[in-house]
Amino acid sequence: MGEQVGVGIVGCGNISQQYLATLRRLPSLRLCAVSDLDRSLAEAVANTHDGVRAVGVEELCGAAEVDVVLNLTVPAAHASVALGAIAAGKHVYGEKPLAVTTQAAGDVLRAASTAGVRVGCAPDTVLGTGVQTARRAIDDGDIGTPIAATATMVTPGHERWHPNPDFYYAFGGGPLMDMGPYYLTALVTLLGPVASVIGAGSRTRGERVIGTGPRAGERVPVGVDTHVSGVLVHASGVLSTLVMSFDAVDTHAAPIEVHGDAASLVVPDPNQFHGPVLHKALGAAEWRTLPVSAGYRDAGRGYGLADMVGPDGRHRASGELAYHVLDVMESLLRSAQTGQAVTVASTCARPDPVPLDLTP
Template sequence: MGQPLNILNIGIVGCGNIIAQYLSTLPSLDTLRLVAVADLDLSRAEAVAADLPGVRALSVQDLMDDDEVQLVLNLTIPAAHAQVALQAIAAGKSVYGEKPLAATAEEAAGVLAAAAAAGLTVGCAPDTVLGTGTQTARRAIDDGLIGRPISATATMMCPGHERWHPNPDFYYVPGGGPLLDMGPYYVSALVTLLGPVKSVIGAASHTRDSRTIGSGPRAGEEIPVSTDTHVSGVLIHESGALSTVIMSFDAVATQSANIEIHGETGSLIVPDPNHFAGDVKLRRLGDDSWETLPVSGGYVAGARGIGLHDLAATPAGQEPRAGGALAFHALEVMESVLRSAHTGQLVDISSTCPRPEAVPLTVLSHAEALTHSG
């Protein structure tokens, strides 16, 4: 996105499962330099740093106090997202977090307000929306291949993350659940494709009071469930398009496309928004079959962490594509779907955000080193 690019020094807080996916990407991006890692359990940070020459293992506070760190990559659990982000901002550092931006929209608003007051930048996953899958679909919509968009469906059905995750507790407490865990991928993609949402209607169920961990040292342990595990919602976009969203930790499987977009003159099948790539298929009005569209937008061979590159390459004063405004809007949308489910009423969305700028087809200098991780 133009040369030369400044190098942004990154410090990671949180050395859990997700860090491996970021570490497979960050060394390949010449706009970023990882300088330190931290965790409440210092031994975990030390184990990560041992395999990364030049990267220091620090306590969380020492990382925040380190002048070399310019941006904190927040990979903590959702309940700690706001606290760590505010700590980073107070230390004069920009922050990029795993999704969701915070456990609640109220907490997220505090993060954005603090960053704005300090003149710092907030970015947030998912950055999968910057990959060739979602961006090729975006290009097709922008080029008018389906005419005026009318509706969309977004479906994520699985039996629950406790089957594979060794410490799945946070998926089953407020701030977790299928909507707040997986919904950010889908809602962020829908906003990228169809624009912001003005109101929502929701319904939800909570089918079991406990789950059994299926792997790791805690296999067989029962954990409590205190959040909705099957959620349906209708998102009413400012454009007038209607998106129907189904997110479940209670189902076995589905053959539904992850996302479908329907317009007056065509329909699109959009690949899994939890991945960066995948085939985009178009069926035009009057055709009797689907065609696979050529890749026409997005970061080629993108992987987790590409949002940090995009942030580093964003001109000062401009909102990153995977920025705080989109993350906050998506969080408010999801929170409002749950509120509607519990009240039985339509809920208006108070926030909005610009439809993020499209990503032109972009091959990075080290694209061959990146993976299509999800």
């Protein structure tokens, strides 16, 4: 689009604060309107941002000054809010996942294609210097031929810190659907799309106890697997091993490691934009930290939106990428249920790299 873009936010919960901080420092984006089921949350944002109105969702989507709807609702509402925005002729950028099912996500992409609008989706953490520096090393041949990767996320569960953790344990939640997009989007960015998967899952408890906030002590039913493991076969032939857990205490494993026949990489937490990338060559005595070589240097949540509406049209955090990641996650869960390997029906282009210090 190339001009300053008007943004309307639907959903003013916890994650919105990070986006609001980013919008303040990106001149290409202008916040115009906000909406939330809890109108007081929307009014609190409007009252601290000049020229911003607190309105209903329908009014926000129909507002002439809003060019793109930033969808920060809970996962179960992602598709319906996106479809409403698209029907109003707006571009949409949303929090992950794109929808809770590939069927619903496909409806969003088809509607956007028909309407001629763009769809983007978090995570955009892969656009920061951490994952992008690792990608540059792989692309430059610094690890030789990629062979395998590991991705590990272990935590005892979000109910320990989140005051309203219910959706983490309902359909569309769990460690894979919640945190998996960060790791899987990073793996696809680093190594390309996934062709097939083998998965297994379990859950240790039928309910969780809220540990903080006004609902502390309340019990939340668990309706999803809370520990999921899998092997991903990338189209390139690389094998990635994935562990996502809300059951265990902690891990000392690197968030992501990538192994080639000439060297190995340690990739920083894909839930963050930055962090050191470690490299150890065959025969080397020690790991060394690679210099930052690619990515948005000062990135924060919302850079994927700025990238989507930018003049270069790269659109790296695309709906197609998010759809493929969702398809991989659904395939892993289906494999866990059936005990069979599952072919991933979709594919996507490996996103374009981000040059160092490119301005969104």
